[in-house]
Amino acid sequence: MKTLLIKINPPGLDRKKIQLAADIIKRGGLVAFPTETVYGLGADALNTNAVLRLFEAKKRPFDNPPIVHLADPEAIYPLVRHVSQKAKQLMEQFWPGPLTLIFKHSNMVPKQTVTNLDTIAIRIPNHPITRALLKQANCPIAAPSANLSGKPSPTTAQHVLEDLDGYIDALIDGGATEIGVESTVVDLSVDPPVLLRPGGTPYEALKTVLDDLKLHPFVQTEVELSLKKTASPGMKHKHYAPKAPVILVEGPQEAVTTKILTLTTTFKQTGHKVAVLATDETQKAYQADIVKSMGSRFNLVIVAQNLFRLLREVDAPGVDVILAEGVSTEGLGLAIMNRLRKAAGYHIIKAN
Ligand code: TXA
Ligand code: MG
Numbered sequence: 001m002k003t004l005l006i007k008i009n010p011p012g013l014d015r016k017k018i019q020l021a022a023d024i025i026k027r028g029g030l031v032a033f034p035t036e037t038v039y040g041l042g043a044d045a046l047n048t049n050a051v052l053r054l055f056e057a058k059k060r061p062f063d064n065p066p067i068v069h070l071a072d073p074e075a076i077y078p079l080v081r082h083v084s085q086k087a088k089q090l091m092e093q094f095w096p097g098p099l100t101l102i103f104k105h106s107n108m109v110p111k112q113t114v115t116n117l118d119t120i121a122i123r124i125p126n127h128p129i130t131r132a133l134l135k136q137a138n139c140p141i142a143a144p145s146a147n148l149s150g151k152p153s154p155t156t157a158q159h160v161l162e163d164l165d166g167y168i169d170a171l172i173d174g175g176a177t178e179i180g181v182e183s184t185v186v187d188l189s190v191d192p193p194v195l196l197r198p199g200g201t202p203y204e205a206l207k208t209v210l211d212d213l214k215l216h217p218f219v220q221t222e223v224e225l226s227l228k229k230t231a232s233p234g235m236k237h238k239h240y241a242p243k244a245p246v247i248l249v250e251g252p253q254e255a256v257t258t259k260i261l262t263l264t265t266t267f268k269q270t271g272h273k274v275a276v277l278a279t280d281e282t283q284k285a286y287q288a289d290i291v292k293s294m295g296s297r298f299n300l301v302i303v304a305q306n307l308f309r310l311l312r313e314v315d316a317p318g319v320d321v322i323l324a325e326g327v328s329t330e331g332l333g334l335a336i337m338n339r340l341r342k343a344a345g346y347h348i349i350k351a352n
Contacts, residue, residue: 003161004170013132021172022136025050029169030057032146032160033133035125037098037179037200038153038308039160040069040143041168042133051112051142057167059149064233065115066144067100067183068122071134076122078108079140087188089209096126098183098200113142115233119189129174145182146171152240152308152343155180159312180305181335185232186213195219196232198335200304219338220329222250224346240308240343242315242322244275248344250326250337251351253297257282259351260323264288267321275314277324279303288323290314300332307336311343 004024006017021031025042028050032041041058043050045068055062070076073091076083080103083091087101105120114120125131134141145153148163157173164171184199184206192212195203198219206213218225218235247263249256260276264286267274275290283293292310295302314322324344329337341348 001166001169003165003168005157006170006172008129008172008174013128015132015136018129018132018136018172021133021170022138024169025133025137025141026139028053030054030167031133031170031172032154032157032164032168033130033143033172034127034157034174034177035069035130035143036127036177037125037182038155038177039146039157040067040130040141041146041160041164042069042141042143044137045113045140045142046108046110047139048110048112051110054142054144057164058144058147060144061149061233063115065113065117065121066142067185068109068113068120069130069134069141069143070122070124071131073124075140076103079106079120079122080104081106084188086193086210090186090188090206091124093209094201094206095124096131097124098126098179099123099206100183100185100197100199102185102187102189102196104189117233119187121185123183127174127178129172133172150239150241152242152311152339153182155305155308159309162312176305176309178305180307180309181332181339184335186210187232197234198338200332200335202331203334204331219334222341222346222348240311240339241345242311242343244315244319244322245347246322246324246340246344248324248326248340248348249351250348253281255351256325257285259349260286260325263323263349272320273318275316275319275322277310277314277322279325279327282325290316290319294325294327297327300327300330300336303327304332304336307339
C-alpha cells in the first residue's frame, strides 16, 4: 500500500486537505495525524474492521485498547454510562488537552474498540489539525500512538514513516508535536479515581480538582512489578525500548555524572560503543561515542519534548549501551521518568 503524505503547515488550516483525510477515515481507512502530545494513528472508532486494521498495522496486542478521540466534550454522552460531578469538573478544567479519562462505556461502543473491557478511554485533543479532522470526519476516532508497538511514540511525521510507511493509508504532517509525551490517563470508573499513566497533565494539577486521586503503583515503580494486577492493559506491554539496553542513573546531579563517567570508561575499555542521554548542565562532561542533551534539568517541558526523538536517535547502529540521566519526578518529570524507567526495563542505578 502507498501511504499518502498530506503536508499541512500550522497555523494555516487547509480544509480541503483535511477533508481528504476525513474521507479516508469515513471509508474505514487509517490516517496518522499530529496531536498536541504525540502523533496518533486514527480509525473510525465505530467501524469494527477499521479498528482491527489499527491493531494489525501497529502490531499491537489485541488486549490493549486505543484511546477514543472526540471533537468536543458533549460527544462523550452517547458513548458512556455515567458522567459524575468529578468527571464534569475535570472535563471543564482540562479538556481539550492532554488528559484521557476512563468511563464505563455504553452499548454503542463495539467490543473490538475496547478489547472486551467494560470501560472506554476518551480524550478531547487540543490541536487545530486533530480538532478539524474530528469535526470533518464527524465520528469518534480511535487513535493509539502512531508507532509500532514497543517503539517510542512518534513526535514527528518522519518517526511515523519509519514505523508505518506502506502500512497505513495516509499521514498528515503537521510538524513536531508540542508536548512530546502522551496524555495522562485517569480511571474514573473506580472510586477513588486512579492515575494509570502519567503524561502531559501533571498529577499535581489534577490533585487540585480530585483530592482523592491515587497514583497507580505502576506509575512510580522503580522495579518491575508483577504483571497480574494491571489496571491498564498498556502497563504490562514492553514500551519505549531502543534495541540497545538502556541503563538509567538516578540521584543528585553530580553523583549521576560521576557514575555515568565511570560506567562509560568501563564499557569503552571492554570495546563497547556508548551513547549518553545527558542534560544541558552535564552534557560537556561526557566523552561517550554519542552524547545528546534532553534539555535543561530545570526545564522539564523541553526534556519532555525531546525525549522520544532522542530515544530513537541514540538507538543508532553499533550502539551497545545507552546510559541515561534521571531527572526530578515533579510535574512533567513523573511522565518522563516513567518512560525512561520503562525504556530501561527497570535497569536503574542509584548514584549517591
Ligand atoms: O496522548 C495520547 O494519549 C496519544 C495521542 C495520540 O492521543 N495516544 C496514546 O494512545 O498514547 P495509546 O493507545 O498509545 O495509549 C493508550 C493507553 C494505553 O496505555 C492503554 O492501555 C490505556 O490507554 N487504555 C485504553 N483504554 C483503557 C481502558 N479502558 N482502561 C484502562 N486503560 C486503558
Ligand atoms: Mg502508545
